[in-house]
Amino acid sequence: MKNVRKEVLEAIKPSKKEKGQLQKSITATLKKLNGSLKRAKAIIGGSGAKGTFLKNQKDADIFVLYEKEFSHNHNISDELEKTIKSLFPIYQRIHGSRDYFQVKNDVLFEFVPIIKIRRPSEAENITDISPLHSAWVLKHASEKQKDDIRLLKAFCKANHIYGAESHIKGFSGYVCEILIIHYGSFEKTLRSASAWKEKTVIDPAKYYKRKNVFMAMNASKIQAPLIIVDPVQESRNAAAALSADCFHAFKDQAKKLQKKPSASFFRQKDMTKESIIRIAKNKPVFIVKANLLDGKDDIVGSKALKVFTFLKAELERGGFVLLESQHQFQGSAFMMWFILEADPIPASFIHKGPPLSLPKHVAVFKKRYPSAKPVNGILQVAVKRKFPRAGDLFKKSISSPYNKDKVKQIQQIHIA
Structure with missing residues (x-):
């Protein structure tokens, strides 16, 4: 695995030059935006803030923080749009639980308006908590683990299970970061994932050390096959969007990679x-x-x-x-x-009806299927398939x- 790790990191880890170019573009954009913002402050977010982005990444999240008091009397998406419109001639407003904005230059920037909070309970939208996620990752991830996070992201991307969006239902970037920090390394994450059972609970901050997560957490948060307690928000399952298909695909590919290590597991392959x-x-x-x-x-x-x-x-x-x-x-x-x-398949199939002990239902079934006959006390009829x-x-x-x-x-x- 050591040689595979080295080969893959050379392919997916951005060079110092690339990091510098991206940072230069981000810094210039932040300076431009903060120079025009009056009631807010723009900061870098996402993998750019955490230092876990992959090579050739041409996008960056910019969070625009508004004071809570200001947000109560203003639509912060509308307020941000005024500034965006004055600075960028071409932009797109993306509708969501709280509208945000895209501007594409050499980098695709997403400008996300959020409320400045100190604790998760103050959040009015899930995006408000994002800076707390960044702070947690920066505090707990070593430089080696940041490379492990890159490996895990590339592994998930290659197997089409990366992203928590509703059409993917896979592993988000934040979930990848939590897993590496919790287990310690990419290799340990693979070993642990191979043994996961449905409803495995991962609780990095040990919020549920003395209580049952399935009794304490909202039922809607624990429907996913994997429960990853958000280390900055104990009431949230960070993997709530994960589907059973992506869960099992991850396990299967983790087992295969450990059995026969190869860089091919990190290369995205389109099925033909x-x-x-x-x-x-x-x-x-x-x-x-x-x-x-x-x-x-x-x-x-x-x-x-x-x-x-x-x-x-x-x-x-x-x-x-x-x-x-x-x-x-x-x-x-x-x-x-x-x-x-x-x-x-056979041109007809046996359609079972009600038991003879339910005369009203029997009458309805026989009216629809006059040729139905009882078999072991249950009405049955051979029905011709259309296709x-x-x-x-x-x-x-x-x-x-x-x-x-x-x-x-x-x-x-x-x-x-």
């Missing part, structure tokens, strides 16, 4: 028709690619994900057993594939009006 067919191993496989709509990644990604969920549900409702169903975002495209147990061949069902599902406003178009890559 050929690679998916190899995975299918002669099983029926259906592959489609959709072009994403224009717009904010989180929104267009969520819409595309609905198409995937719809196609998967249609196959399952049609009686087909899915061995694997996966998707992958590839720039402006969205690849989906479905591997089936069998195709075609015994998955290809016919799949083509119909792809052209469904449901998909029209969610992606630009869907292209059939492979149906067999």
Whole structure:
């Protein structure tokens, strides 16, 4: 692993020159912004503030801190827009729980208005806590651990499980930082992750040393397969957005990397028709690619994900057993594939009805299915399938009006 670590860090760690250029651009922008702000102060946030960003990172978060008293009488997004508009001729207002702004020059800057707080309980929006996250990471992460954080981020990115956005539901940058600091290193994180069970609890600040997190934390925060208690906010699960698919993908890839260390685990690989067919191993496989709509990644990604969920549900409702169903975002495209147990399937299936002990329900069932007969005290009937061949069902599902406003178009890559 030592040689792999060295090779990967050379590829993902920014050079002193790159760090200097990014810092120069950030410093100039902060100076420009702070020179015009009257009731707020701009600071660097995100991985730029923590020193955990990757090579070729061309974006930076700028947090604009407003005093709490001022925010009570003013819309701080509107206030920030006045300043942004006066300084940058071209900008974009991004709508969210609290609107923020994007300006693209040599670096894509995101200007996020937040309330200046001292403790998490004062926050009115999750972004208000971000400077506290940065402070915690800076306080606890050594320089070596910052490299470990980079390794973990690159590992997650390569396996398409990086980011807490709703269309990804993976590991956020902050979660990667917490994991490395908690376990001590990248290698120890891999070893520990390989043994994770669903509902594993990670509590770096030991808030729940003497109490049950599942009894104390809000139920909505503990639905995810992994509970990472935010070290600066004990009521929050930092991994609340994590999906079961990303959780298990992380575990599986961690095991594989430890078994056979290779830099290839850190290189992002887009799935192709050929690679998916190899995975299918002669099983029926259906592959489609959709072009994403224009717009904010989180929104267009969520819409595309609905198409995937719809196609998967249609196959399952049609009686087909899915061995694997996966998707992958590839720039402006969205690849989906479905591997089936069998195709075609029997032209009819046995539909079970109510037990004979429920006469009212029996009457309704027999009215709908006159040929139904009792088997072991339960009504059953053979029902003819509309689509015994998955290809016919799949083509119909792809052209469904449901998909029209969610992606630009869907292209059939492979149906067999």
